[in-house]
Amino acid sequence: MEITPEKLRWIYTTMYRIRRFEEVLLEQTALGKSMGVAHTSDGEEAGPTGICAHLTDDDWIASTHRGHGHCIAKGVDTAGMMAEIFGKHTGLCKGKGGSMHIADFTKGMLGANGIVGAGIPLGVGAALSAKLKGDGSVGVSFFGDGATGEGTIHESMNLASVWKLPAIFVCENNHYAESTPVEYAVSVADIADRAASYSMPGVVVDGMDVFAVYDAAGEAIARARAGEGPTFLELKTYRYHGHFHADDPHTYRLPEEEELWKARDPLPNFERRVTEQDLMDDVEMERIRNEIDQEIQDAVKFAEESPLPPLEELYTDVYVNYSNPPQGLR
């Protein structure tokens, strides 16, 4: 599939932005700057980037507890994200959601979701809205291999199939549900095989190769926009760090396995490809990296210097309208 020079730059910028955001976040978390749990996605950058490269702000994505990469790929502001994770009032959710609930409706980001599998039907609902309104948009549900044991994925795939919705199911198979390996917990070698049960295409994709993801996503999203129904993509990928910021993955993963996956790192993989094909050069890529390094440092500074939420925020946003004010009930 053809990629414009602008899109190539966007892809590299986005993947590197996710990588740096996660690395810096882990450093900041170690310094005690984050107020809660953070699940990082470095290593998995090619997935959200290759998918969201085909989406606009009018398309919707539903995300997971490991949602920073989805947010960034959908265009969500990294300073607002960092401030949210630092528990600040300038965060995208006023400091009321944290890492596991970052959302930005102006960017079509329907929210990270702390319940495994719970976001999947929301993406299907966005696709249902799109069908009812006939506006040509699509709904994308991201989820991990661990979520494929939940009922919601099966119910959602069946609904999207029988209603022929413009939905895309993106399984980021990073091979571990928390510490449980996929071969223990999932009954098939390729989760994409399950798509056949719901009469939709199921495609296994190299989730470390953004070009492979870009091509597969382009086809799936074009299919959805053309009214031909849902597609299931399984991206084989790997998270470089633990399940959450304080998890040591070496208690359940072998170093040899990690080295094998890191040898397929999506960023050097991309750099090698574009250099070989004379599509981008080292100078340009270094300039992009420097810009992003600065952006993420600025995001940390913004988050650090931002105010904490005022205590009144405890009581706001529970309802649009409610006659018993929450503060009156205790």
Added chain:
Amino acid sequence: MTLDLRPDPLGPGFDVPGSEIRYREAFNRTLGDELRRDPDVFVMGEDVAGGAGREHLGIIDSWGGAFAATKGLIQEFGAERVRDTPISEAGFVGAAIGAALTGTRPVVDLMYFDFITVAWDQLLSNAAKNRYMFGGQGKIPITLFARSGVAAGYSAQHSQNFYSMVAHIPGLKCVAPSDAYTCRGLLAAAIRDDDPVIVCNHKKLINMSSFVPDESYTIELGKGRYLRRGSDVTLVGMSYTTEVCRLAAERLAEQGINAEVVDMLSLSPIDEDIVLESVTKTNRIVIVDEDTPRCNMASDIAALVADKAFDSLDAPVKRVTGPHTPVPYSKPLEDAFIPSPEDVVATTVALLGA
């Protein structure tokens, strides 16, 4: 038109064209009104169309929803807006929430209230919390309706009243109409409300009739009403127990006891003022809730009275509820489960004698 239910529903507000119709007809008519009024409204659920997609066989609208709640709507509004679902509560309730977050107003038929547990995570984790955890982004104008209550041998898994489970959750609203009139006004208000609202339709009410104005109207969420004025004791009902309280009040009147009947209508938000106003006047209160006794709505209203009207009480707060058991099947057992007018009369007479 908004009718003022306070102080008296049989007063001037009812001086409008209308007729006696059944609860189920009021419900169906309101769904039609709302589908006509707002193109973003659509109905989805198991068998709401019944036969959708088999038009080529001449089969359409076979059931029209359990208890014919949606009968006839598919002919006017089509299968996109009166949408049959697979038996897949977590999936379709989740999809409805996603659709609501992205600009539509789904009205979802859960069939029996008991099935709410199958979709519970979607309601609890997404519908109730998304707006809050996203810092006020998005709204979830979803209406869920279901048949609730003990009746006709539906037994343990098709009879429950999970009012307090819903009322317990910040972010959810819950209404419990008590007749055809309140059904129509509360359903219209629920559909037009921007928050998730659960509408409980008690099976025993569905075939009962009452006066319903012809013109569309809403009843404000969070407001109860006086069904009967009295000075000796306050009887509090919700959904079908409002009818139980009304019947009990008639029998108490024969014994010279003048009971006031408060119909809660909304369980979240709840009308604290009407309960406190009434008990401050009567100094005695009996709360009638068909749910099991631990942590139910009656307990919550009793706590409210103990907290905010303790000094006006002349006697202990009394609750008449189901027992702490599942709902049984056999008729004599089922009858023994349900709070009856006789139970309410006996409790009230004992209370006044105390």
